[in-house]
Amino acid sequence: MIELCNVSKTFQTDHAEVEAVRNVSLNIEKGDIFGIIGLSGAGKSTLVRCINFLEVPTSGEVKFKGTSLASLSKKELLETRRKISMIFQSFNLLSQRTALKNVCYPLEIAGVPKKEAEKKARELLSVVGLEDRVNSYPAQLSGGQKQRVAIARALATDPEVLLCDEATSALDPNTTRSILDLLKNINETMGVTIIVITHEMKVVEQICTKVAVLDRGTVAETGPVREIFLAPQSQIARELILPKSAAVAEVRGGPVIRLVFDGQSSFEPVISNLSLECHAAVNILGADTKNIGGKAYGQILLQLPADEGSCVRIRNYLTGRNIKFEEAEA
């Protein structure tokens, strides 16, 4: 659906050149929810803006359904942008228009008759659960509601791709979850390919199928979320994924393992069951787990006892319960 080939973007500032994106090649397929994760300043926003040519890459090629965006005329590019919608961290709604009129905007500029546009806008606002707020102005809506309006607006032109630049970064955890659920739903029911830019592993974990880890403008690692989540290879991916150790590992303690919950196992008191069944005490160094629809997501960093026997029992127990883990350094 979207192909990036050796995309680079260099900014010329008064003092120096900033290489915001360097040689990025990615292939995003139809139906993917593709995460692009990286620390602040890694070049995520720049990269995503290259995808709809809001930023023209310094070199490299961006292809949408096989056509290079650089080869399009100005008019064709504007039309293509209607197929690649975008939502933002700061929502970017028109403050002087009601929710309904905001959703009408993209239809208006595409020349859709007013009546038809309003009908579609109403439908979309009810898809995002705001049918009772059509006449509210953005200032009268909460952050989550504003993002819903923005999503409805982004969907108005029946896009094939939806770019989300830190779309949930300004929202609280519950609202974040509901917005992510909405995006997932849109992906499943409308078949919209979604590209999610974020600095939070939680977001990737919750909805993405594939992920690319961006480090100072380059792709450090890319692949299916489960693989990278289970065994991150690059330094930056480990930093983003591994929970920060809450306690210092005991000097005389045993090896440290990382348990990964990717929704395959049900939510249960794993650690206490493990302790009881294996007759071993473990030390939790860090944990970040949550229960989504009865399934466990997240990870726990465990320090095992020093004796070999307990370690073997624990590893067998985990394998038996189908809980994924990897060796980690403390």
Added chain:
Amino acid sequence: MEVLNNLFGDGMLAMYGEAILVTVKITLLSTLLSYILGIPLGVLLYGTSKDGIFPSAPVNGIVGTVVNIIRSIPFIILLVMTQPVAKLITGSKIGDDAFIVYLVIAAAPFVARMIESSFREVDRGVIEAAQSMGSNNFQIITKVLLPEAKPSLIVGSAIAITTILGYTPMTYLIAGGGLGQMAIQYGLYRFESDIMYISSILLIILVQIMQETLNYIAKKSDKRIRGK
């Protein structure tokens, strides 16, 4: 009684009325024409700026310099310098109509800068969102910049209109009319300070009415305030 008769009798009321009409006409027409010239200039200044929607350093440099030069010329000097323009347009270098020409030449660059600064207040992210939806520049100007900047533009027009009103007494220099001219005429040359005070008070009332009305409209039209 005698005093009142002096001030309001014997066709004095008609004179005040006439003066008010002239002042209002000069002010409104000048403001309107200044905006007709100032809006495209403001759009050009904003659009061609470094982070505008159609950046162009040369165009921005040229338009910006011309605007700044005109703005820095004192009004009286500008009036003298642009007499041929007034003659060309109205057929005369003096009178109310010629005065409108001078006022417009002086005010349009000022209006352009005000419009530019109103546009700058529009969130860059909103413009970017509009671009991401495939808007062309014309649509961004008419459907995003102007409506989003509307409250600020109306407040700006209140400033413009009162500033222009403040210049209207200068008509007395070129045989024009209006309240200001009347105040100068009676106060300065005929020592009838009562009439001078009355016409001045009328002028002040006029300023207040225009300013308050526009500020009210601006407030009323702004949807960024909660609870409306």
